Amino acid sequence: MLEYYLQLLVNGLVVGSIYSLVALGFVIIYKATKVVNFAQGELLMVGAYVCYALTVQAQVPFVAAFLLTLGFSVVLGLAVERLALRPLIGEAHISVIMVTIGLSSVLKSLVQLFWGTNIQVFPEVLPNTPVFIAGMPVSPVYIAAFALSFLLFAGFSLFFKYSRLGIAMRATAFDQQAAQSMGIGVKNIFALSWCIACVVSCVGGVILGNINGINAQLGYMGLKVFPAVILGGLDSLLGAAVGGLIIGVLENVCDGLAKDVLNLSGFKEVAAFVVLVVILMIRPYGLFGTHEIERV
Amino acid sequence: MELLRVENLEVVYNDVVLVLKGLSLSAAKGRITALLGANGAGKTTTLKAVSGLLHGEDGEVTDGCVLYDGAPIHRLPPERIVRAGVFQVMEGRRVFEDLDVEENLRCGAFTRPRSSFAPNLEKVYAYFPRLKERRKQLAGYMSGGEQQMLAIGRAIMAEPRLLLLDEPSLGLAPLLVEEIFDIIRRFNQSEGVTVLLVEQNARAALSVAEHGYIMENGRVVMEGPSKDLLNNPDVQEFYLGLSQGGEKKNYRSVKHYRRRKRWLG
Numbered sequence: 173m174l175e176y177y178l179q180l181l182v183n184g185l186v187v188g189s190i191y192s193l194v195a196l197g198f199v200i201i202y203k204a205t206k207v208v209n210f211a212q213g214e215l216l217m218v219g220a221y222v223c224y225a226l227t228v229q230a231q232v233p234f235v236a237a238f239l240l241t242l243g244f245s246v247v248l249g250l251a252v253e254r255l256a257l258r259p260l261i262g263e264a265h266i267s268v269i270m271v272t273i274g275l276s277s278v279l280k281s282l283v284q285l286f287w288g289t290n291i292q293v294f295p296e297v298l299p300n301t302p303v304f305i306a307g308m309p310v311s312p313v314y315i316a317a318f319a320l321s322f323l324l325f326a327g328f329s330l331f332f333k334y335s336r337l338g339i340a341m342r343a344t345a346f347d348q349q350a351a352q353s354m355g356i357g358v359k360n361i362f363a364l365s366w367c368i369a370c371v372v373s374c375v376g377g378v379i380l381g382n383i384n385g386i387n388a389q390l391g392y393m394g395l396k397v398f399p400a401v402i403l404g405g406l407d408s409l410l411g412a413a414v415g416g417l418i419i420g421v422l423e424n425v426c427d428g429l430a431k432d433v434l435n436l437s438g439f440k441e442v443a444a445f446v447v448l449v450v451i452l453m454i455r456p457y458g459l460f461g462t463h464e465i466e467r468v
Numbered sequence: 469m470e471l472l473r474v475e476n477l478e479v480v481y482n483d484v485v486l487v488l489k490g491l492s493l494s495a496a497k498g499r500i501t502a503l504l505g506a507n508g509a510g511k512t513t514t515l516k517a518v519s520g521l522l523h524g525e526d527g528e529v530t531d532g533c534v535l536y537d538g539a540p541i542h543r544l545p546p547e548r549i550v551r552a553g554v555f556q557v558m559e560g561r562r563v564f565e566d567l568d569v570e571e572n573l574r575c576g577a578f579t580r581p582r583s584s585f586a587p588n589l590e591k592v593y594a595y596f597p598r599l600k601e602r603r604k605q606l607a608g609y610m611s612g613g614e615q616q617m618l619a620i621g622r623a624i625m626a627e628p629r630l631l632l633l634d635e636p637s638l639g640l641a642p643l644l645v646e647e648i649f650d651i652i653r654r655f656n657q658s659e660g661v662t663v664l665l666v667e668q669n670a671r672a673a674l675s676v677a678e679h680g681y682i683m684e685n686g687r688v689v690m691e692g693p694s695k696d697l698l699n700n701p702d703v704q705e706f707y708l709g710l711s712q713g714g715e716k717k718n719y720r721s722v723k724h725y726r727r728r729k730r731w732l733g
């Protein structure tokens with residue numbers, strides 16, 4: 173019995189680490205540009221499909237395919253920012269939100285157009301003999317997924333803390349005009365934010381593809397970032413990490429509980445949103461968020 | 469020799485509000501020039517037109533030009549203008565509150581090569597030892613005076629040739645105002661940087677500047693060497709708060725009105 177819940181916990185942490193990545197992308201865009209990106213999940217989906225196309229359809233070795241996917245996501249981020257968002261700088265929030273919603277439909281349709289709606293499976297990259305951690309079997313791909321998310325988070329934390337561009341991004345997030353007066357090109361910072369958001373989401377997509385396979389519904393993963401970022405605080409990177417993990421664990425454990433105790437299934441899909449409602453009632457700025465931050 | 473020349477500048481906000489109505493001024497190389505005027509005269513707008521920060525505010529230069537070192541710059545984006553050596557210290561300090569002191573200074577150095585960061589940092593700390601003591605403190609937790617030092621420190625990090633200062637004395641105690649102006653003067657003298665200084669505090673500004681402009685309603689209404697301005701009765705009355713004799717109050721207020729009219733004409 174305990175094993176059952178431990179297994180749920182591990183699943184939750186792995187899925188949660190992917191939520192964290194997507195939430196990280198969302199928070200970076202929100203912080204730097206104040207845009208609420210409803211297409212974050214679709215960016216993940218596109219990353220997953222591009223990697224799938226490269227490994228399965230073009231028979232590129234996985235590591236090379238992964239690097240190519242990263243390159244692609246950088247280009248995608250630049251293109252999205254340039255074509256969809258930049259023309260809207262200075263427009264009302266609601267128009268910008270509508271554009272990101274439109275973007276999510278466009279990306280979804282493109283994926284369906286190219287790859288159909290069936291589930292596609294990635295080739296196995298890592299051996300599937302489980303590794304034992306504290307006596308519990310864990311699949312290597314789970315460990316790799318968690319480690320990769322962790323590395324990305326650590327990398328970006330260092331980037332924002334110490335690099336010239338990272339500091340410039342934080343400055344821009346705090347006061348755009350003052351950043352401009354320092355000679356920081358705010359448009360470049362916006363483009364960079366979208367690049368980073370695309371990269372982390374696409375990596376999330378690739379990881380997810382390796383674990384679960386992919387289909388055109390993958391974009392709905394993006395909806396989970398809302399409970400995650402609202403739990404963590406809309407403008408906090410640490411919050412995105414913790415929020416994603418908590419939501420992942422909660423939904424798996426709650427689902428398990430519901431099945432086990434109440435004989436209910438399908439609780440997984442709603443658990444995160446129940447949490448969302450509760451947080452909004454007791455702590456609307458999230459665990460790590462800025463108090464006076466605007467809610468959307 | 470002038471480093472900055474503004475000619476017949478017209479600025480419109482939101483396509484309708486005409487704020488600068490043919491403003492002309494110049495700043496001599498290596499000197500401090502003061503730009504004075506009442507609230508809403510358009511001083512900040514003038515600085516933003518020079519630094520390019522108008523673009524982000526729906527402000528537009530509709531006529532005239534800004535020449536920096538002889539070349540027009542009023543169509544360039546702000547980052548290009550900063551790279552060319554023009555740096556504006558904005559009104560109200562505008563430090564990045566959730567960055568620490570040193571990170572703020574790194575933002576000031578954004579356009580400069582990495583190699584000049586360390587020596588410039590030492591320079592800033594030499595001017596403002598208090599910033600060195602607080603180098604790891606979040607800027608948001610510093611006092612107004614320390615924030616103003618940080619704002620000027622960021623400017624020093626940018627190695628400007630033309631420094632635009634917008635009301636550096638705003639909200640500071642008199643002693644601190646003196647300290648800040650003293651540092652502005654030292655920075656001007658040791659680096660040869662040209663300064664255009666916008667101030668409400670006319671006396672402090674004219675005491676460090678060689679030359680001054682007084683603007684009203686989007687135009688320059690008077691200019692001259694600081695000494696002359698300090699001795700000018702109109703300036704004394706309107707900007708230095710001195711008035712000669714209180715008896716003829718009514719007459720004076722009429723005259724006051726006439727003078728304003730003439731300045732506007």
Ligand SMILES: Nc1ncnc2c1ncn2[C@@H]1O[C@H](COP(=O)(O)OP(=O)(O)OP(=O)(O)O)[C@@H](O)[C@H]1O
Binds near residue numbers: 507509514668
């Ligand atoms: N972004 C803006 N949009 C519209 N109008 C503006 C904008 N900025 C300034 N103005 C208007 O332009 C006029 C001049 O403003 P400006 O800030 O240049 O004055 P100032 O001389 O700096 O005043 P103060 O001494 O109070 O700082 C004011 O009437 C102001 O209302």
Ligand SMILES: [Mg+2]
Binds near residue numbers: 512513559634
């Ligand atoms: Mg002003």
